[in-house]
Amino acid sequence: MIFHPTNCHSLAPIRFILRCGILVALLLPSGAAMSRQPTSRGAPRKEFMLHAEGQQIYVCHRSATGALEWKLDEPAAELFEGYVYYGIHSAGPSWLLSDGSSVRATVMEVTQSARHTDVPQLHLKVTQHGGRGLLSGARYVDRVQTMGGALSGTCTLEDLSFGVPYEANYRFTFD
Secondary structure (H helix, E strand, C coil), X not given: XXXXXXXXXXXXXXXXXXXXXXXXXXXXXXXXXXXXEECCCCCEEEEEEEEEEEEEEEEXXXXXXXXXXXXXXXXXXXXXXXXXXXXXXXXXXXXXXXXXXXXXXXXXXXXXXXXXXXXXXXXXXXXXXXXXXXXXXXXXXXXXXXXXXXXXXXXXXXXXXXXXXXXXXXXXXXX
16 A cells, blocks of 8 residues: 555554654654743743663773773664654753754763663753754753663773663753
8 A cells, every 4th residue: 555644544543643743753844842831930931851761881990090980981772753863862961953953062960860771860051052953042951851871880901981871852942
């Protein structure tokens, strides 16, 4: 069967959701997920959320005391809204979207997650912008609702890399 939006109604429910739902998401204008939230000053601010799935990459290194320990090297994740791919999250920390826009940020606040296996929640301030698109004008990034990604235990081989699967939501806020 050739897919065409007019025959969505004739598809089985699962096919309808997978084919027509994705089609609708792709037809939405960029930034369709933006919402307006009040700030402490009462003025509205825009924000949107992307879901990340990937790994936190750790490297075994020698500490100042000479002991081997795991140190976070970089995140390596893909960013989605539903089933729609938006871009990547990597070292910096940085986020690069398929529309060419990007941001780099620095950590301002760390909040430990409830489970020791989850990476902490982060509040980051954007320090650098690139390109024009959804991330243009972003001021803050919050990593929330984390799952996995934390590594504990000792390492035994210097320079060994190890990736720990994780998921998180990243909220981008605009003033």
